[in-house]
Amino acid sequence: MGLCGTDQDKERLIxxxxxxxxxxxxxxxxxxxxxxxxDVLRQINSVSGALRGVWIQVIGDHLKxxxxxxxxxxxxxxxxxxxxxxxxxx
Amino acid sequence: MGLCGTDQDKERLIxxxxxxxxxxxxxxxxxxxxxxxxDVLRQINSVSGALRGVWIQVIGDHLKxxxxxxxxxxxxxxxxxxxxxxxxxx
Amino acid sequence: MGLCGTDQDKERLIxxxxxxxxxxxxxxxxxxxxxxxxDVLRQINSVSGALRGVWIQVIGDHLKxxxxxxxxxxxxxxxxxxxxxxxxxx
Amino acid sequence: MGLCGTDQDKERLIxxxxxxxxxxxxxxxxxxxxxxxxDVLRQINSVSGALRGVWIQVIGDHLKxxxxxxxxxxxxxxxxxxxxxxxxxx
Numbered sequence: 001m002g003l004c005g006t007d008q009d010k011e012r013l014i015x016x017x018x019x020x021x022x023x024x025x026x027x028x029x030x031x032x033x034x035x036x037x038x039d040v041l042r043q044i045n046s047v048s049g050a051l052r053g054v055w056i057q058v059i060g061d062h063l064k065x066x067x068x069x070x071x072x073x074x075x076x077x078x079x080x081x082x083x084x085x086x087x088x089x090x
Numbered sequence: 091m092g093l094c095g096t097d098q099d100k101e102r103l104i105x106x107x108x109x110x111x112x113x114x115x116x117x118x119x120x121x122x123x124x125x126x127x128x129d130v131l132r133q134i135n136s137v138s139g140a141l142r143g144v145w146i147q148v149i150g151d152h153l154k155x156x157x158x159x160x161x162x163x164x165x166x167x168x169x170x171x172x173x174x175x176x177x178x179x180x
Numbered sequence: 181m182g183l184c185g186t187d188q189d190k191e192r193l194i195x196x197x198x199x200x201x202x203x204x205x206x207x208x209x210x211x212x213x214x215x216x217x218x219d220v221l222r223q224i225n226s227v228s229g230a231l232r233g234v235w236i237q238v239i240g241d242h243l244k245x246x247x248x249x250x251x252x253x254x255x256x257x258x259x260x261x262x263x264x265x266x267x268x269x270x
Numbered sequence: 271m272g273l274c275g276t277d278q279d280k281e282r283l284i285x286x287x288x289x290x291x292x293x294x295x296x297x298x299x300x301x302x303x304x305x306x307x308x309d310v311l312r313q314i315n316s317v318s319g320a321l322r323g324v325w326i327q328v329i330g331d332h333l334k335x336x337x338x339x340x341x342x343x344x345x346x347x348x349x350x351x352x353x354x355x356x357x358x359x360x
Contacts, residue, residue, distance in 0.1 A: 021114045027144060038091065041148055055134045055138075055265060208288065216271055224321060234314060
């Protein structure tokens with residue numbers, strides 16, 4: 001069924017993912033420059049937070065798009081898939 | 091004090107981060123290809139898991155290196171910094 | 181609007197919460213008995229996992245109940261509340 | 271080796287766990303009173319946060335106590351156990 005959300009939403013996602021790619025490259029550079037452990041750990045946490053932000057955006061678009069549509073059609077399969085996913089997040 | 095761990099540990103970190111960079115690029119491509127929300131969500135989770143793996147490696151090297159050294163010198167500052175970091179992880 | 185789910189779902193929730201209450205009391209006893217740190221940490225993790233299970237049950241009932249109903253009524257407020265909640269989980 | 275930390279630390283832990291036990295009982299009451307899903311979800315999150323606080327206290331005492339002692343004795347076993355635990359947290 002494709003990704004929920006408008007073209008604008010997708011562009012926003014791609015921009016966010018581009019920034020995350022840059023952050024991961026920055027992490028690599030930090031390791032090469034032999035930066036302090038705690039700085040590296042903090043930067044990993046910051047990338048995780050940015051990824052969490054992308055996850056929240058996708059799940060929001062999904063709830064407002066696919067899940068709303070599934071509810072209208074009394075189709076519980078998509079909700080079950082989402083539940084299964086939520087069980088695995090960490 | 092720099093990053094704890096041997097040169098081999100650092101090389102392993104850089105390799106892992108390179109793979110993660112590739113995974114993020116793959117995520118971008120999934121959005122561009124308009125893949126299903128749930129597939130995108132799963133892929134985000136898989137990148138988070140890989141990042142968590144890097145975090146675990148860095149924290150392990152940190153505990154065995156810097157923290158062990160700090161303990162020998164009765165220096166609690168590094169442990170306090172680590173605690174503060176642990177409080178913020180999610 | 182009350183809690184989504186059948187009476188059976190609610191009974192299941194109450195049973196699960198009762199077990200968690202017992203686990204927390206068990207944790208208290210472990211501290212009083214001066215058990216090893218790592219055992220206490222593991223037990224905390226096990227209670228967190230059980231709580232996560234309850235969270236998953238409630239969110240599943242919520243998606244299949246309230247959210248499906250909200251989608252039918254084109255009411256995005258409930259979805260926004262859920263998103264806000266998802267942003268805060270850790 | 272028992273739990274790291276002073277008697278005061280342990281008392282503080284027991285108090286915190288007592289409060290968490292009360293929060294879990296409160297959650298039970300919320301289900302019985304058929305409170306809104308989102309309120310129940312928020313309360314679950316608040317209990318998880320309190321448990322996380324206990325985890326942070328125990329891990330801090332562990333790092334300053336057992337781990338520091340292990341480092342002095344060049345004993346990596348405790349650090350490996352802690353790493354294994356950190357890998358499982360969510």
